[in-house]
Amino acid sequence: xxxxxxxxxxxxxxxxxxxxxxxxxxxxxxxxxxxxxxxxxxxxxxxxxxxxxxxxxxxxxxxxxxxxxxxxxxxxxxxxxxxxxxxxxxxxxxxxxxxxxxxxxxxxxxxxxxxxxxxxxxxxxxxxxxxxxxxxxxxxxxxxxxxxxxxxxxxxxxxxxxxxxxxxxxxxxxxxxxxxxxxxxxxxxxxxxxxxxxxxxxxxxxxxxxxxxxxxxxxxxxxxxxxxxxxxxxxxxxxxxxxxxxxxxxxxxxxxxxxxxxxxxxxxxxxxxxxxxxxxxxxxxxxxxxxxxxxxxxxxxxxxxxxxxxxxxxxxxxxxxxxxxxxxxxxxxxxxxxxxxxxx
Numbered sequence: 001x002x003x004x005x006x007x008x009x010x011x012x013x014x015x016x017x018x019x020x021x022x023x024x025x026x027x028x029x030x031x032x033x034x035x036x037x038x039x040x041x042x043x044x045x046x047x048x049x050x051x052x053x054x055x056x057x058x059x060x061x062x063x064x065x066x067x068x069x070x071x072x073x074x075x076x077x078x079x080x081x082x083x084x085x086x087x088x089x090x091x092x093x094x095x096x097x098x099x100x101x102x103x104x105x106x107x108x109x110x111x112x113x114x115x116x117x118x119x120x121x122x123x124x125x126x127x128x129x130x131x132x133x134x135x136x137x138x139x140x141x142x143x144x145x146x147x148x149x150x151x152x153x154x155x156x157x158x159x160x161x162x163x164x165x166x167x168x169x170x171x172x173x174x175x176x177x178x179x180x181x182x183x184x185x186x187x188x189x190x191x192x193x194x195x196x197x198x199x200x201x202x203x204x205x206x207x208x209x210x211x212x213x214x215x216x217x218x219x220x221x222x223x224x225x226x227x228x229x230x231x232x233x234x235x236x237x238x239x240x241x242x243x244x245x246x247x248x249x250x251x252x253x254x255x256x257x258x259x260x261x262x263x264x265x266x267x268x269x270x271x272x273x274x275x276x277x278x279x280x281x282x283x284x285x286x287x288x289x290x291x292x293x294x295x296x297x298x299x300x301x302x303x304x305x306x307x308x309x310x311x312x313x314x315x316x317x318x319x320x321x322x323x324x325x326x327x328x329x330x331x332x333x334x335x336x337x338x339x340x341x342x343x344x
Contacts, residue, residue: 002078009069009076010085023220025210032088032210034064037081038222039200045074045084045222051115051197052221058111062207062217064088084222088210101204101216102261108219109229110266112197116226126195127228127275128188130282131179137287138172141165144294157306161290164313168283175282182274190271194230199223202232203239230272233262234279241322242285242312255322256329273330280323285312 006012006026016027024035038045045066052063064086068074075082099107116125145165148158182191199206200223207216237255262268268276289312293305312319 005076005078009071010067011070020208021205023208026085031090033067034086034088034208034210034218034220035078035083036086036220036222038075038084039082040222042074048221048224049074051112051224051226052219054115055108055111055197055219058114060108060111060219062089062219064218064220066221086220086222088218100257100261101207102258102263103265104207104216105202105232105258106262106265109196109198109232113195115197116195125192125226127179127191127230130275130279131176131183134172134176134179134282137291138169138176141287141290142169144290157293157302157309160309160313164286167316168286171281171283175278178274178278178281182271182278186271186274191228191275194228194272194275195226196229197224198227198229198232199235200225201239202235204236228275229266230268230275231279233259234276235284237276237322237326238280238285241319242315255326259329268330277323277327277330280326 002017002024003014006014006028012026012028012033014026014028018025022037026033026035040048049066052065056063066074067085067087069076075084077083145162148154148162151158154162202223204216206219206223208218208220209216210218236258240255259268289305289309293302293309296302296305
Protein backbone atom coordinates (compact mmCIF):
# COMPACT_ATOMS: atom_id res chain seq x y z
CA UNK A 1 0.00 0.00 0.00
CA UNK A 2 1.39 3.39 -1.03
CA UNK A 3 0.57 5.17 2.23
CA UNK A 4 2.40 2.51 4.26
CA UNK A 5 5.43 2.62 1.96
CA UNK A 6 5.63 6.41 2.26
CA UNK A 7 5.68 6.15 6.03
CA UNK A 8 8.13 3.24 6.15
CA UNK A 9 10.63 4.87 3.79
CA UNK A 10 10.08 8.61 4.30
CA UNK A 11 8.11 8.96 7.56
CA UNK A 12 5.40 10.83 5.66
CA UNK A 13 1.69 10.62 6.41
CA UNK A 14 -0.11 11.00 3.06
CA UNK A 15 -3.05 13.38 3.46
CA UNK A 16 -3.94 13.32 -0.24
CA UNK A 17 -2.89 11.29 -3.30
CA UNK A 18 -3.47 12.08 -6.98
CA UNK A 19 -2.27 9.90 -9.87
CA UNK A 20 -1.23 11.48 -13.20
CA UNK A 21 0.24 9.27 -15.93
CA UNK A 22 3.29 7.60 -14.35
CA UNK A 23 3.61 10.18 -11.55
CA UNK A 24 1.84 10.43 -8.21
CA UNK A 25 1.24 13.76 -6.46
CA UNK A 26 1.23 13.48 -2.67
CA UNK A 27 0.21 15.97 0.00
CA UNK A 28 1.86 15.42 3.37
CA UNK A 29 2.84 17.61 6.33
CA UNK A 30 1.57 20.73 4.56
CA UNK A 31 3.80 20.17 1.50
CA UNK A 32 3.44 18.57 -1.91
CA UNK A 33 5.62 15.79 -3.29
CA UNK A 34 5.85 13.95 -6.57
CA UNK A 35 6.67 10.24 -6.75
CA UNK A 36 7.99 9.26 -10.16
CA UNK A 37 9.88 6.36 -11.80
CA UNK A 38 13.61 6.95 -12.26
CA UNK A 39 15.90 5.36 -14.84
CA UNK A 40 19.32 6.26 -13.52
CA UNK A 41 21.80 5.04 -10.91
CA UNK A 42 22.63 6.91 -7.70
CA UNK A 43 25.57 8.83 -9.18
CA UNK A 44 23.45 10.06 -12.08
CA UNK A 45 20.62 11.04 -9.73
CA UNK A 46 23.10 13.03 -7.67
CA UNK A 47 24.32 14.83 -10.79
CA UNK A 48 20.72 15.56 -11.81
CA UNK A 49 20.09 17.07 -8.37
CA UNK A 50 23.17 19.26 -8.86
CA UNK A 51 21.76 20.37 -12.23
CA UNK A 52 18.51 21.30 -10.51
CA UNK A 53 20.36 23.29 -7.87
CA UNK A 54 22.35 25.08 -10.56
CA UNK A 55 19.21 26.00 -12.48
CA UNK A 56 17.66 27.38 -9.30
CA UNK A 57 20.78 29.47 -8.65
CA UNK A 58 20.37 30.92 -12.17
CA UNK A 59 16.76 31.91 -11.55
CA UNK A 60 14.88 28.90 -12.96
CA UNK A 61 11.71 28.24 -11.01
CA UNK A 62 9.66 25.11 -10.47
CA UNK A 63 12.55 22.71 -9.71
CA UNK A 64 11.63 19.99 -7.16
CA UNK A 65 14.15 18.70 -4.61
CA UNK A 66 15.05 15.00 -4.40
CA UNK A 67 14.22 13.56 -0.97
CA UNK A 68 16.34 10.71 0.42
CA UNK A 69 14.73 7.84 2.31
CA UNK A 70 15.12 7.36 6.05
CA UNK A 71 18.10 5.17 5.18
CA UNK A 72 19.84 7.85 3.12
CA UNK A 73 19.04 6.33 -0.27
CA UNK A 74 17.81 8.48 -3.19
CA UNK A 75 15.36 5.87 -4.51
CA UNK A 76 12.92 3.23 -3.29
CA UNK A 77 11.63 0.04 -4.89
CA UNK A 78 7.82 -0.01 -4.99
CA UNK A 79 6.25 -3.12 -6.51
CA UNK A 80 9.30 -3.74 -8.67
CA UNK A 81 9.62 -0.16 -9.95
CA UNK A 82 12.46 2.12 -8.85
CA UNK A 83 10.94 5.43 -7.73
CA UNK A 84 12.23 8.80 -6.59
CA UNK A 85 10.40 11.22 -4.31
CA UNK A 86 10.72 14.96 -5.00
CA UNK A 87 9.53 17.81 -2.80
CA UNK A 88 7.69 20.37 -4.91
CA UNK A 89 8.45 24.06 -4.49
CA UNK A 90 5.80 26.15 -2.79
CA UNK A 91 3.28 27.89 -5.03
CA UNK A 92 4.99 31.20 -4.20
CA UNK A 93 8.15 29.96 -5.94
CA UNK A 94 6.45 28.66 -9.08
CA UNK A 95 6.63 30.86 -12.16
CA UNK A 96 3.37 32.63 -12.97
CA UNK A 97 4.26 33.96 -16.40
CA UNK A 98 2.24 32.52 -19.27
CA UNK A 99 5.05 32.67 -21.84
CA UNK A 100 4.91 30.26 -24.83
CA UNK A 101 6.58 26.90 -24.23
CA UNK A 102 9.27 27.64 -26.81
CA UNK A 103 10.40 30.81 -25.02
CA UNK A 104 10.40 29.09 -21.64
CA UNK A 105 12.47 26.22 -23.03
CA UNK A 106 15.00 28.63 -24.56
CA UNK A 107 15.37 30.46 -21.22
CA UNK A 108 15.80 27.08 -19.48
CA UNK A 109 18.60 26.16 -21.89
CA UNK A 110 20.30 29.52 -21.43
CA UNK A 111 20.38 29.00 -17.67
CA UNK A 112 21.75 25.48 -18.00
CA UNK A 113 24.47 26.32 -20.49
CA UNK A 114 27.17 27.33 -18.04
CA UNK A 115 26.61 24.22 -15.92
CA UNK A 116 27.51 22.08 -18.93
CA UNK A 117 30.78 24.00 -19.30
CA UNK A 118 31.67 23.27 -15.67
CA UNK A 119 30.45 19.66 -15.72
CA UNK A 120 32.88 17.12 -14.33
CA UNK A 121 31.75 14.55 -16.89
CA UNK A 122 34.55 13.76 -19.33
CA UNK A 123 34.54 12.43 -22.85
CA UNK A 124 32.51 13.30 -25.93
CA UNK A 125 29.31 15.15 -25.03
CA UNK A 126 26.27 16.53 -26.78
CA UNK A 127 25.77 16.33 -30.53
CA UNK A 128 29.38 15.22 -30.99
CA UNK A 129 28.34 11.89 -29.41
CA UNK A 130 25.19 11.32 -31.49
CA UNK A 131 26.87 9.69 -34.49
CA UNK A 132 28.71 7.14 -32.33
CA UNK A 133 25.61 6.31 -30.32
CA UNK A 134 23.50 5.87 -33.45
CA UNK A 135 26.12 3.62 -35.03
CA UNK A 136 26.21 1.39 -31.92
CA UNK A 137 22.42 1.10 -31.87
CA UNK A 138 22.39 0.31 -35.57
CA UNK A 139 25.02 -2.41 -35.05
CA UNK A 140 22.91 -3.94 -32.28
CA UNK A 141 19.80 -3.86 -34.46
CA UNK A 142 21.72 -5.42 -37.34
CA UNK A 143 22.80 -8.24 -34.99
CA UNK A 144 19.19 -8.95 -33.96
CA UNK A 145 18.09 -8.79 -37.59
CA UNK A 146 20.71 -11.32 -38.70
CA UNK A 147 19.89 -13.63 -35.79
CA UNK A 148 16.15 -13.55 -36.53
CA UNK A 149 16.73 -14.36 -40.18
CA UNK A 150 18.25 -17.68 -39.07
CA UNK A 151 15.40 -18.51 -36.67
CA UNK A 152 12.92 -21.10 -37.91
CA UNK A 153 10.05 -19.96 -35.72
CA UNK A 154 9.13 -16.28 -35.91
CA UNK A 155 6.41 -14.31 -34.15
CA UNK A 156 4.30 -11.74 -36.04
CA UNK A 157 6.40 -9.01 -34.40
CA UNK A 158 9.61 -10.73 -35.62
CA UNK A 159 8.26 -10.89 -39.16
CA UNK A 160 7.26 -7.23 -39.15
CA UNK A 161 10.69 -6.25 -37.84
CA UNK A 162 12.40 -8.27 -40.59
CA UNK A 163 10.24 -6.64 -43.27
CA UNK A 164 10.72 -3.06 -42.07
CA UNK A 165 14.33 -3.05 -40.85
CA UNK A 166 15.99 -2.39 -44.27
CA UNK A 167 13.91 0.80 -44.66
CA UNK A 168 14.75 2.09 -41.17
CA UNK A 169 18.38 1.08 -41.59
CA UNK A 170 18.51 3.36 -44.63
CA UNK A 171 16.96 6.22 -42.63
CA UNK A 172 19.56 5.69 -39.90
CA UNK A 173 22.40 5.74 -42.40
CA UNK A 174 21.02 8.98 -43.88
CA UNK A 175 21.09 10.59 -40.41
CA UNK A 176 24.63 9.34 -39.72
CA UNK A 177 25.82 10.66 -43.08
CA UNK A 178 24.35 14.08 -42.32
CA UNK A 179 26.35 14.14 -39.07
CA UNK A 180 29.47 13.35 -41.11
CA UNK A 181 28.64 16.18 -43.50
CA UNK A 182 28.17 18.66 -40.63
CA UNK A 183 31.58 17.69 -39.22
CA UNK A 184 33.19 18.22 -42.65
CA UNK A 185 31.34 21.40 -43.71
CA UNK A 186 31.12 23.21 -40.38
CA UNK A 187 33.80 21.55 -38.25
CA UNK A 188 33.20 19.06 -35.45
CA UNK A 189 33.77 21.83 -32.89
CA UNK A 190 30.64 23.61 -34.11
CA UNK A 191 28.54 20.79 -32.65
CA UNK A 192 29.83 21.39 -29.13
CA UNK A 193 28.76 25.01 -28.78
CA UNK A 194 25.16 24.35 -27.74
CA UNK A 195 25.62 21.91 -24.86
CA UNK A 196 23.38 22.61 -21.88
CA UNK A 197 20.99 20.94 -19.45
CA UNK A 198 18.35 19.12 -21.53
CA UNK A 199 15.78 16.37 -21.01
CA UNK A 200 15.87 12.69 -21.88
CA UNK A 201 12.75 12.98 -24.04
CA UNK A 202 11.18 16.43 -24.11
CA UNK A 203 7.52 16.77 -25.08
CA UNK A 204 4.52 18.86 -24.09
CA UNK A 205 3.95 16.77 -20.93
CA UNK A 206 7.56 16.67 -19.66
CA UNK A 207 7.07 19.81 -17.59
CA UNK A 208 4.28 18.93 -15.22
CA UNK A 209 1.14 20.84 -14.32
CA UNK A 210 0.31 20.43 -10.64
CA UNK A 211 -1.70 23.66 -10.36
CA UNK A 212 -3.85 24.60 -13.35
CA UNK A 213 -3.01 28.25 -12.72
CA UNK A 214 0.61 27.47 -13.58
CA UNK A 215 0.69 25.00 -16.52
CA UNK A 216 3.93 23.20 -17.42
CA UNK A 217 5.77 24.74 -14.48
CA UNK A 218 7.37 21.75 -12.69
CA UNK A 219 10.66 20.42 -14.11
CA UNK A 220 11.62 17.13 -12.43
CA UNK A 221 15.45 16.73 -12.29
CA UNK A 222 15.07 12.99 -12.96
CA UNK A 223 14.64 13.96 -16.64
CA UNK A 224 17.83 16.07 -16.88
CA UNK A 225 20.88 15.21 -18.99
CA UNK A 226 23.71 17.15 -20.62
CA UNK A 227 23.29 17.39 -24.40
CA UNK A 228 22.99 19.82 -27.29
CA UNK A 229 19.87 21.94 -26.85
CA UNK A 230 18.49 20.92 -30.26
CA UNK A 231 17.83 17.49 -28.75
CA UNK A 232 14.85 18.91 -26.85
CA UNK A 233 13.45 20.71 -29.89
CA UNK A 234 13.82 17.66 -32.15
CA UNK A 235 12.28 15.27 -29.63
CA UNK A 236 9.35 17.64 -29.03
CA UNK A 237 8.70 17.70 -32.79
CA UNK A 238 9.10 13.93 -33.10
CA UNK A 239 6.53 13.28 -30.38
CA UNK A 240 4.18 15.94 -31.74
CA UNK A 241 4.32 14.44 -35.24
CA UNK A 242 3.72 10.90 -33.97
CA UNK A 243 0.74 11.97 -31.86
CA UNK A 244 -0.94 14.01 -34.59
CA UNK A 245 -0.86 11.81 -37.66
CA UNK A 246 -4.50 12.57 -38.51
CA UNK A 247 -3.83 16.32 -38.50
CA UNK A 248 -1.33 16.36 -41.36
CA UNK A 249 -3.33 18.88 -43.39
CA UNK A 250 -3.03 21.43 -40.58
CA UNK A 251 0.57 20.56 -39.70
CA UNK A 252 2.14 23.55 -41.48
CA UNK A 253 0.53 25.93 -38.98
CA UNK A 254 1.36 23.79 -35.92
CA UNK A 255 5.03 22.91 -35.72
CA UNK A 256 6.56 26.37 -36.40
CA UNK A 257 5.05 27.74 -33.20
CA UNK A 258 7.57 26.24 -30.75
CA UNK A 259 10.50 27.02 -33.07
CA UNK A 260 9.53 30.66 -33.68
CA UNK A 261 8.82 31.17 -29.96
CA UNK A 262 12.18 29.58 -29.12
CA UNK A 263 14.01 31.87 -31.51
CA UNK A 264 12.52 34.95 -29.84
CA UNK A 265 14.78 34.09 -26.92
CA UNK A 266 17.60 32.22 -28.66
CA UNK A 267 18.05 32.36 -32.46
CA UNK A 268 19.10 29.12 -34.18
CA UNK A 269 22.32 28.97 -36.19
CA UNK A 270 22.64 27.01 -39.43
CA UNK A 271 24.44 24.23 -37.54
CA UNK A 272 21.64 24.09 -34.97
CA UNK A 273 19.11 23.63 -37.76
CA UNK A 274 21.16 20.91 -39.41
CA UNK A 275 21.45 19.03 -36.11
CA UNK A 276 17.69 19.18 -35.58
CA UNK A 277 17.13 17.68 -39.02
CA UNK A 278 19.69 14.91 -38.52
CA UNK A 279 18.12 13.96 -35.18
CA UNK A 280 14.61 13.91 -36.66
CA UNK A 281 15.85 11.70 -39.50
CA UNK A 282 17.26 9.09 -37.11
CA UNK A 283 14.24 6.82 -36.34
CA UNK A 284 14.72 6.79 -32.59
CA UNK A 285 11.09 5.82 -31.95
CA UNK A 286 11.53 2.68 -34.09
CA UNK A 287 14.68 1.66 -32.24
CA UNK A 288 13.18 2.23 -28.80
CA UNK A 289 10.09 0.13 -29.49
CA UNK A 290 12.14 -2.82 -30.76
CA UNK A 291 14.78 -2.58 -28.04
CA UNK A 292 12.12 -2.46 -25.32
CA UNK A 293 10.15 -5.32 -26.88
CA UNK A 294 13.06 -7.74 -27.04
CA UNK A 295 14.30 -6.83 -23.56
CA UNK A 296 11.02 -7.16 -21.67
CA UNK A 297 9.40 -10.31 -20.27
CA UNK A 298 6.10 -8.58 -19.50
CA UNK A 299 3.59 -10.06 -21.96
CA UNK A 300 1.06 -7.28 -21.42
CA UNK A 301 3.70 -4.70 -22.22
CA UNK A 302 4.67 -6.64 -25.34
CA UNK A 303 1.09 -6.50 -26.61
CA UNK A 304 1.07 -2.73 -26.12
CA UNK A 305 4.42 -2.40 -27.92
CA UNK A 306 3.14 -4.49 -30.84
CA UNK A 307 0.27 -2.05 -31.35
CA UNK A 308 2.60 0.94 -31.06
CA UNK A 309 4.99 -0.67 -33.55
CA UNK A 310 2.28 -1.23 -36.16
CA UNK A 311 1.01 2.33 -35.74
CA UNK A 312 4.51 3.78 -36.24
CA UNK A 313 5.00 1.75 -39.41
CA UNK A 314 1.56 2.55 -40.78
CA UNK A 315 2.21 6.27 -40.48
CA UNK A 316 5.88 6.29 -41.52
CA UNK A 317 4.98 8.11 -44.74
CA UNK A 318 3.29 10.91 -42.82
CA UNK A 319 6.34 11.22 -40.57
CA UNK A 320 8.59 11.57 -43.61
CA UNK A 321 6.39 14.31 -45.04
CA UNK A 322 6.46 16.20 -41.77
CA UNK A 323 10.25 16.01 -41.60
CA UNK A 324 10.34 17.36 -45.16
CA UNK A 325 8.14 20.27 -44.06
CA UNK A 326 10.52 21.02 -41.18
CA UNK A 327 13.47 21.03 -43.57
CA UNK A 328 11.78 23.49 -45.93
CA UNK A 329 10.94 25.70 -42.93
CA UNK A 330 14.44 25.61 -41.41
CA UNK A 331 16.82 25.56 -44.35
CA UNK A 332 17.57 27.71 -47.40
CA UNK A 333 19.93 27.55 -50.39
CA UNK A 334 22.80 28.98 -48.34
CA UNK A 335 22.76 26.14 -45.82
CA UNK A 336 25.05 23.82 -47.78
CA UNK A 337 23.30 20.71 -46.53
CA UNK A 338 23.43 17.57 -48.66
CA UNK A 339 20.07 15.86 -48.19
CA UNK A 340 18.85 12.43 -49.28
CA UNK A 341 17.02 12.60 -52.62
CA UNK A 342 13.66 11.72 -51.08
CA UNK A 343 13.83 14.83 -48.86
CA UNK A 344 14.72 17.34 -51.55
